[in-house]
Amino acid sequence: MIVAGCDVGSLTSKAVVLNSSRILGQVIIKSGFKPEESAHQVMEEALSRAGLSMKDIGFCVGTGYGRDRIPFVGKSVSEIACHAKGAQLLMPTARTVIDIGGQDCKAIKLDAKGNVVKFFTNDKCAAGTGRFLEVMAKILGISLDELGTLSRQARSPLSLASTCTVWAQAEVIHHLNARKSKADIASAVNQAMAGRVAILARSVGIEKDVCMTGGVAKNTGVVSALEKQLNVNIRRLRTDPQIVGALGAAVFAKQRMEGA
Amino acid sequence: MIVAGCDIGSLSAKAVIMSNGNILASHVIYAKPEPEELAREVMDGALKKAGISMDEIKYSIATGYGRNHVPFTNGSESEIACHGRGAQWIMPDVRMVIDIGGQDAKAIRLNENGNVIRYAYNDKCASGTGRFLEIMAGALDVELEEMGEISLRARNPVTISNQCVVFAETEIISLINEGRDLSDIISGLHRSMAHRVASLAKSIELEATITMTGGVAKNKGMFTALKEALGVEIRKMEADPQIMGALGAALFARQAVSGNKQA
Numbered sequence: 001m002i003v004a005g006c007d008v009g010s011l012t013s014k015a016v017v018l019n020s021s022r023i024l025g026q027v028i029i030k031s032g033f034k035p036e037e038s039a040h041q042v043m044e045e046a047l048s049r050a051g052l053s054m055k056d057i058g059f060c061v062g063t064g065y066g067r068d069r070i071p072f073v074g075k076s077v078s079e080i081a082c083h084a085k086g087a088q089l090l091m092p093t094a095r096t097v098i099d100i101g102g103q104d105c106k107a108i109k110l111d112a113k114g115n116v117v118k119f120f121t122n123d124k125c126a127a128g129t130g131r132f133l134e135v136m137a138k139i140l141g142i143s144l145d146e147l148g149t150l151s152r153q154a155r156s157p158l159s160l161a162s163t164c165t166v167w168a169q170a171e172v173i174h175h176l177n178a179r180k181s182k183a184d185i186a187s188a189v190n191q192a193m194a195g196r197v198a199i200l201a202r203s204v205g206i207e208k209d210v211c212m213t214g215g216v217a218k219n220t221g222v223v224s225a226l227e228k229q230l231n232v233n234i235r236r237l238r239t240d241p242q243i244v245g246a247l248g249a250a251v252f253a254k255q256r257m258e259g260a
Numbered sequence: 261m262i263v264a265g266c267d268i269g270s271l272s273a274k275a276v277i278m279s280n281g282n283i284l285a286s287h288v289i290y291a292k293p294e295p296e297e298l299a300r301e302v303m304d305g306a307l308k309k310a311g312i313s314m315d316e317i318k319y320s321i322a323t324g325y326g327r328n329h330v331p332f333t334n335g336s337e338s339e340i341a342c343h344g345r346g347a348q349w350i351m352p353d354v355r356m357v358i359d360i361g362g363q364d365a366k367a368i369r370l371n372e373n374g375n376v377i378r379y380a381y382n383d384k385c386a387s388g389t390g391r392f393l394e395i396m397a398g399a400l401d402v403e404l405e406e407m408g409e410i411s412l413r414a415r416n417p418v419t420i421s422n423q424c425v426v427f428a429e430t431e432i433i434s435l436i437n438e439g440r441d442l443s444d445i446i447s448g449l450h451r452s453m454a455h456r457v458a459s460l461a462k463s464i465e466l467e468a469t470i471t472m473t474g475g476v477a478k479n480k481g482m483f484t485a486l487k488e489a490l491g492v493e494i495r496k497m498e499a500d501p502q503i504m505g506a507l508g509a510a511l512f513a514r515q516a517v518s519g520n521k522q523a
Contacts, residue, residue, distance in 0.1 A: 033437075103427065125385070126426035135426065165426045166386035166395070167363075 001257055004046070004057045005249025006039050006073060007082065008066030011102030011130065012215065013038040014246040015046035017057070018254060021089060025050030026243045035066030043072065059257050061249040065103075077252050079245050080108055080119050083213050086248030088114025090237050095207040098197060098226070098234075099244070100216035102130040105197055107204040114251075120204045126165040128196030130216050135165055136189040139172050140182055144219070147186050151221030154187035168192060187221065194225035201230060209235050217241035261517060264306070264317045265509025266299055266333060267342065268326030271362030271390060272475060273298045274506035275306035277317070278514060285310035286503045291362075295329035303332065319517045321509040325363065335516065340368055340379050342508030343473050348374040349511055350499045355467045358486065358494075359504070360457060360476035362390040367461035378464045386425045388456030390476050396449050399429050400442065407446050411481030414447030423456065447481060454485035461490060470494045477501035 002024070007014040009031060017025040025046040031038045039062070047053055054072065062073035063082040070076070079099075087097045088110060097108040104123035111117055126132050137147045158180060162168040168189075175185050193216075210232050216222055218241060227234050237244065262284070267274040271291050277284045287305035292298050299322070307314060314332065322330035323342040330336070339361070347357045348370055357368040364383035371377050382388055386395075397404045418435055422428040428449075435445050461470075472494055476482055478501060487494045497504070 124422075125424050131426055162384075164385045165424075166391060167384075 001058050001254065002052065002056050003250050003253035003257060004043065004060040005082070005246040005251070005253060006043055006060060006062050006070055007064040007079070007243075007246035007249060008035045008039050008062070008070060009064045009102055009245075012242065013042040013064070013066075014243045015042040016243055016246040016250045017046050017050040017052060018247070018250040020254070023239070023247070024052070026240065026246070028240070028242055031066070035069040036071055038066065039070040039072070059253040061253040061256070063245050063249040074253070075256065077249060080106055080121070081116055082245045082248030082252065084108050084110040084116045084248065085114045085251045086244035086246070087211055087213055087237070089247060089251055090239060090244070091209060091211050091235060093209045094211045094235070096201070096204070096210045097213055098201050098210065099213040100128075100130055100197060100222075101214045102134070105129050105200055107201040109204050109207060118204055120200050122200055127163050127168070128193060128200065130214070132165050132168070132193055132196070133189065133216065133219065133222075135169055136172055139169055139176070140185060142182065142186070147189065148219035148221045150183045151187035151190045153183040155181065156184055158184045158188040160188050160192040163196065190219065190221035191225045193222050194229050197222075197226060198229040201226075206230055206232055208232065211235050211237055213237070213241045213244035215242045261318055261514070262312065262316050263510050263513035263517060264303065264320035265342070265506040265511070265513060266303055266320060266322045266330055267339070267503075267505035267509060268295055268299055268322065268324040268330060269362055269505070270325055271394070272502065273302040273324075274503045275302045276503055276506040276510045277306050277310045277312070278510045281514075283507070284312075286500065286506065288500075288502055295326035296331050298326070299330040299332070319513040321513040321516070323505050323509040334513070337509055337512045339505050340366055340381070341376055342505045342512065344368045344370045344376050344508065345374045345511050346504035346506070346508030347471055347473050347497065349507065350497065350504075351469070351471060351495065353469045354471050354495070356461070356470040357473055357504075358457060358461050358470065359473040360390055361474050362394070365389050365457050365460055367464055369464055369467055380460050380464045382460055387423050387428070388453055388460065390474070392425050392428075392453050393449070393476065393479070393482075395425055395429060396432060396446075399432055400436070400445065402442070402446070407450075408479035408481040408483075410443050411446040411450055413443040415441070416444050417451060418444050418448035420448050420452040423452070428452065447485075450479070450481045450485040451489070454482065454489040457486060458489035466490060466492055468492070471497050473497060473501045473504040475502045
C-alpha cells in the first residue's frame with residue numbers, strides 16, 4: 001500500500017512517498033507564489049524518485065500553511081499533528097517535538113502513539129522562527145547553512161540584547177561595524193534564537209526524548225545552544241528533519257487506508 | 261535667563277533654547293552615529309537661529325536615548341518626564357500624552373502640574389514605533405514624510421493581519437503584487453500601527469485631554485487613525501510635536517536654575 005504526504009510551507013514544500021513504513025521518495029523544494037503549483041511540482045519529483053506516478057498513490061494527505069490549496073489530497077491535517085506523527089514514526093520514544101519552520105515555531109508534547117497531548121505555537125512574532133535566522137544570515141552575507149557551521153568557530157562570546165528581529169538586526173549591524181568576527185556574531189544569533197525557542201519549549205513542559213523537526217533543526221549552532229539552555233539532550237532524527245511534517249501526513253494517509 | 265534642552269533620539273536630534281519663559285529657537289536634524297557630534301550640531305543650529313553663543317546658556321538638560329552622551333549639558337531627565345512637561349506647557353489642559361518616537365512609543369498620564377502619574381512604554385517590539393513606518397516606507401519606496409498625505413487619498417484601506425514588522429513587510433509586498441492601491445496600503449498600515457499604540461494607551465486608561473507628540477504626530481493619516489483606534493478625540497499639538505522632549509528638557513533646566521517651575 002503506497003501513500004503520500006505533502007507539506008506546503010511558507011518557504012519550502014516537501015513531499016514524502018511511503019510504502020508501509022519505508023520512505024520510497026522524499027523531496028524538498030522552495031515554495032513558489034502559488035501553493036497549488038508548489039504542491040504539484042514537489043509531488044511529481046517525489047514520485048519520480050520513487051519511480052511511481054500519481055495513480056499508484058492510494059491516499060494522500062496535505063499539511064502546512066498551504067494545505068487547503070493542494071488539489072490532489074484526500075484530506076488535510078494540521079502541521080502540529082503531522083510533525084508529532086512523523087517524529088513518532090522515526091523515534092518512538094519521542095515525547096517532545098520542537099519544530100521550527102520558516103515563519104513559526106511549535107513546541108509539541110505527544111504520547112506513545114504520536115498523538116498531540118499539548119502544544120504551544122508562535123507565529124505572531126518573527127523572533128524564534130526561521131525568519132529571524134534568514135534576516136540575520138542576509139545581513140551577515142552568509143547562507144543559512146553557514147550560520148550553523150560558522151558559530152562553532154566563535155572565540156569571544158557576544159550576545160544580542162533585543163528579542164525583536166528588527167532591533168536585533170540593528171545590533172548585528174552594530175557588531176559588524178565594530179569589526180566583531182562573523183563567527184562570534186553567528187554564535188550570538190543562534191543563542192538568541194535558541195533563547196526564544198526555549199521559552200516556548202519550557203511552557204509546554206520538556207519531557208524526554210526530545211527531538212527537533214523543521215529546517216532549523218539542521219543548524220547545529222541552534223541545536224546545541226538549545227540543548228544547553230534547556231539542559232537536555234536533543235536526539236537527532238535518522239532522516240532529514242525538514243520532511244517530518246510531510247512524513248507525518250503520509251502516516252495519516254496510511255492510517256486512513258487501514259481504516260484506523 | 262537663557263536655558264536649553266537637547267533631545268537626542270534614535271532617528272533625530274532636537275534642541276530648544278528658552279529665554280525668560282519664551283521659546284527663542286528650536287532646531288531638528290537627522291541622527292548620525294556619533295551622539296556627541298550630533299548633540300553639538302543640533303545645539304549649534306539652535307544657537308545660530310537664536311543669534312546667541314553657547315556661553316550665554318545658563319543651564320541645559322539632555323533627554324532622549326542618547327542623553328548620557330551629550331557633552332555640554334548640566335544634567336539629564338527621562339524622555340517621559342520631558343514629553344509630559346513640554347506638552348503641558350504648550351497646552352495646559354493636557355492630561356495624557358501619546359509619544360511615538362523612532363524606536364519606541366509611550367503613553368503618559370499627567371497631573372495638573374505636569375508631573376507624570378502613570379505611563380506605559382514599548383521599546384521591546386518595533387511594531388507600534390516609528391521604525392514600523394520607516395521600514396514600510398522603504399518597502400513601498402515612498403518618503404516617510406509623504407505617507408500621511410498619500411494615505412488621505414485611500415478609498416478602500418487594506419487590513420494588515422500581521423503585527424510583527426518582519427511579517428507585515430512580507431504582507432505588504434504581497435499586497436503590492438496583488439495590485440492594491442498605494443494609498444489603501446498606507447492607510448491600512450496606519451490603522452494597524454494605531455491599533456497597537458491605542459492598546460498601549462488604553463492599558464493606563466485614557467484621560468482627556470489627549471495630545472500626540474513625536475515626529476509621527478505630524479503624519480495626518482496616523483493622527484486620524486489613532487483617534488479612530490482610541491475612540492476619543494485627540495487635540496492636535498499647538499506647536500511642533502517633534503520638539504516636545506527638548507522643550508520639556510529646557511523647562512527642567514529653567515526649573516533647576518530658578519528652583520521653581522513657574523518662574
